[in-house]
Amino acid sequence: MLGVRVRAGGVALNAAVAMLVVLVFWLPVDLPGRWMLLELGLIAVLFAGLLARGRFPLTALVLTVTATLAGALLGATQDPFVAVAWTLYPVAVRRSSAKIARTVGTAVVVGVAVLGFAGTREVAEAARYTLISMLVLTGSWALGEATRRQLAEVAENGRLQAEQAVLAERLRLVREVHDVVSHSLTSITLSAGVATHVASGNAERLARELSRVEQSGRQALADLRIVLGAARDDAEAAERAPAPGLDALADLVADVRPAGVRAELFLTGRDQVPANLESTIYRVVQEGLTNAVRHARGAECRVTVAGRPEVVEVEVVTGRGTGAPAEGTGYGLIGLRERVELVNGDFSCGPLPDGGFRIAAMLPAEARR
Numbered sequence: 001m002l003g004v005r006v007r008a009g010g011v012a013l014n015a016a017v018a019m020l021v022v023l024v025f026w027l028p029v030d031l032p033g034r035w036m037l038l039e040l041g042l043i044a045v046l047f048a049g050l051l052a053r054g055r056f057p058l059t060a061l062v063l064t065v066t067a068t069l070a071g072a073l074l075g076a077t078q079d080p081f082v083a084v085a086w087t088l089y090p091v092a093v094r095r096s097s098a099k100i101a102r103t104v105g106t107a108v109v110v111g112v113a114v115l116g117f118a119g120t121r122e123v124a125e126a127a128r129y130t131l132i133s134m135l136v137l138t139g140s141w142a143l144g145e146a147t148r149r150q151l152a153e154v155a156e157n158g159r160l161q162a163e164q165a166v167l168a169e170r171l172r173l174v175r176e177v178h179d180v181v182s183h184s185l186t187s188i189t190l191s192a193g194v195a196t197h198v199a200s201g202n203a204e205r206l207a208r209e210l211s212r213v214e215q216s217g218r219q220a221l222a223d224l225r226i227v228l229g230a231a232r233d234d235a236e237a238a239e240r241a242p243a244p245g246l247d248a249l250a251d252l253v254a255d256v257r258p259a260g261v262r263a264e265l266f267l268t269g270r271d272q273v274p275a276n277l278e279s280t281i282y283r284v285v286q287e288g289l290t291n292a293v294r295h296a297r298g299a300e301c302r303v304t305v306a307g308r309p310e311v312v313e314v315e316v317v318t319g320r321g322t323g324a325p326a327e328g329t330g331y332g333l334i335g336l337r338e339r340v341e342l343v344n345g346d347f348s349c350g351p352l353p354d355g356g357f358r359i360a361a362m363l364p365a366e367a368r369r
Contacts, residue, residue: 011051017086018050025079026071039076042067046083057090080133085140092144093151171338245278246270246305249285253303256289260297261318263289269307277363280343281305281314287336288316288359296321296357312363320355333359 022043031039049063064083071077244252246267253263273281285303292301299319306313333349336359340347345363352358 011054014050014053014086015047018047018083021046021050021079021083021086025082026077029076029078031074031076035074035076038074039071042071042074042076046071049087050083053087053090057087057094060087061091063087078129080129081137085136088137088140089144089147092141093148244282245275246273246281248282249303249305252282252286252289256293256301259293261289261292261299261301263292263301263303266302266304266306268305269312272307272309272365273305273312274365277312277343277365280339280345280361280363281312283339284314284336284359284361285316287332288318290332291357291359292316292318292321299356308365310365312365314361314363316359317352318357336361 026039026043026046045063046067049060049067051060052063053060061084064087068077068079068081068084071079249265249267253265256263285305288303289301292299296318299321301316301318304313304315304317336349337347340361340363343363345361347361349359350357
């Protein structure tokens with residue numbers, strides 16, 4: 001059975017088909033008066049089968065086959081199994097298999113052949129009736145099989161799309177956690193390192209560094225709650241604590257200055273920056289500053305965000321540092337490229353001739369056509 005609901009026609013459509021079959025194939029046949037009641041009974045069975053096609057396709061098939069076979073043997077109908085083909089289609093769609101196909105095919109060939117050559121029909125007429133009946137039934141089964149395959153492909157595509165959506169959400173969550181944890185842990189590590197080298201007599205500076213560790217830890221926890229809350233579809237939590245955007249850039253730049261990075265922020269064209277890009281811009285700047293703290297202590301760092309009607313330019317340029325660079329994996333830049341590409345942006349990064357490093361993103365302010 002398919003996971004897709006198959007519509008087998010409404011009651012009105014099935015009733016219309018039943019009326020058409022009776023008018024074309026049953027009523028034109030003249031029977032002796034003693035057979036009239038039996039003919040009416042078979043027509044009633046035929047009607048019941050066709051009306052049951054939508055909800056009970058297998059029952060409908062059995063009823064129409066019984067009525068058509070009995071009517072053909074009695075000479076009460078000339079129906080070349082059109083009614084049977086109408087009820088065979090939903091059965092082929094819902095219950096099609098190689099075994100069923102062989103069984104139905106054999107039954108059709110034998111039954112129609114015997115019925116076609118039974119009675120007083122001429123050989124030519126019997127051959128024509130048999131051929132037409134086989135074509136009608138075979139066509140109905142083939143159409144149902146093709147529909148079943150198409151619906152199966154639709155269901156499979158839907159399943160794959162759902163899996164891809166889940167995977168994309170997991171990757172997004174991983175990127176968010178990486179960005180939050182990487183930046184915060186870098187700040188905490190550096191502040192803790194400074195605190196360990198502060199002389200015991202300099203209590204004020206020691207308290208300031210420990211306070212910075214506490215603030216970084218609290219901010220990391222708050223950011224993680226936002227990320228994980230969004231992953232749980234906690235809309236209320238996301239509304240109470242929205243993802244960081246342009247308003248948080250100044251604090252982000254200020255946080256790295258105590259670590260020895262002389263960072264400056266230049267923000268222009270803010271009214272040209274779409275709200276849906278602010279989170280991406282924040283992550284680009286955050287990753288650039290994190291890399292500056294890790295690899296270029298003591299260097300100057302210029303953060304530029306320029307909003308324009310067509311595109312938003314984000315650039316983080318870091319000079320050559322004076323301290324020893326920390327080790328890194330580069331996963332942050334890989335994730336950053338993926339994040340920028342998700343909004344159809346262009347990402348680039350690389351070393352500069354003077355020994356510095358540049359991270360840049362071009363984010364389209366409007367969807368690309």
